[in-house]
Amino acid sequence: MTVPALKEWDTQSQLLTQGRLSLLIRKGGIMETHDGFEVEHRSFLLYPTFLHQNPDELQPQFRELLREDPDPGTIHFPALAEVVAVHKIESLEQALQLEPWQALTAGAIERRFHYRNRPWVHALLLRVRPLTTPLALPETPGMLGCVSWVPLGEVEVAPGDPAVGEAELAERRRDLAQLLTP
Template identity: 65%
Template sequence: MTLPALKEWDAQAQALTSGQTAVILRKGGIMETHGGFEAEHRAFLLYPTFLHQNPAELRPEFQPLLRPDPMPGQIALPARAEVLDVYKIESLEQVLALEDLQALNAAAVERRFHYRNRPWLHALVLRVFPLTPPLTISETPEMLGCVSWVPLELGLEVPAAAPALAEAALEHLRGEVRDRLHVRR
């Protein structure tokens, strides 16, 4: 069975898995040159990466999540996620309105927004299911590189716990994102 995995900084993957946030802002990896990031998959595994993880771009409350790679050559997939909402945001003011709902600081959000002189970002609201225990796989050369999506060949079921955020909290967050982006319900 092939399952897609989304590469995300380890600190952000931890924040999503623990329910500290359910929002991520994406632009795309260096190798995604054409249209940048797209929410190609509505369900995926979180693939924590330490490559390019930048402490200076995380909000202070997420700094304690920074750590060295505990298992070089191995990937501990901490959670499965479902995309609930996707917004392509073309206003820096609107993107910055989401700053306190996700892990990146304002400078990082602005830098990503303007990356490659393409002023936009995707905001994704996710329902995250921690894996119990995390699924550990060996990293292969095909998984390397600055891409968002990695297809994983897994020959097993992926057991998950209850969602990291209770449904009421998640619905409140979804409403907050819609309100800040001025999206009608």
């Protein structure tokens, strides 16, 4: 299967894989289409990155998950994620209301909101399926740098059951849509 990977902080990848969270706030990796805003890939592997992971931008209850890279030079992909919903948020007030839904602090959300003087962020609601068979790949030069998406080519993935059950995920989707409806 050809599958891309989305780089995300290791701590957030852990929280998504554990089912503790289902939401990411992103600035990059989203494109505008005639139908609205879409993630470049609807299904992708989580690529835990330790680069730029900042304890001051994580809510205190999640800082215990911060760790050094346990295996430098090798990427351990924990889960396959599927996009359930994408919301473009152009109001800082609405963006800040997402703080309890994800791992970033209000200050980090605000910095991402204003990044590059473009006042908006995207909220991605994900169905995350932890892999039943570990997938580890050597980190190649093409994987390095500050990019959102990493093409992996043909890889074998064995996703298990979703970390969050369908009823709970549907409830999170409804609650998120209600929160973001003006």
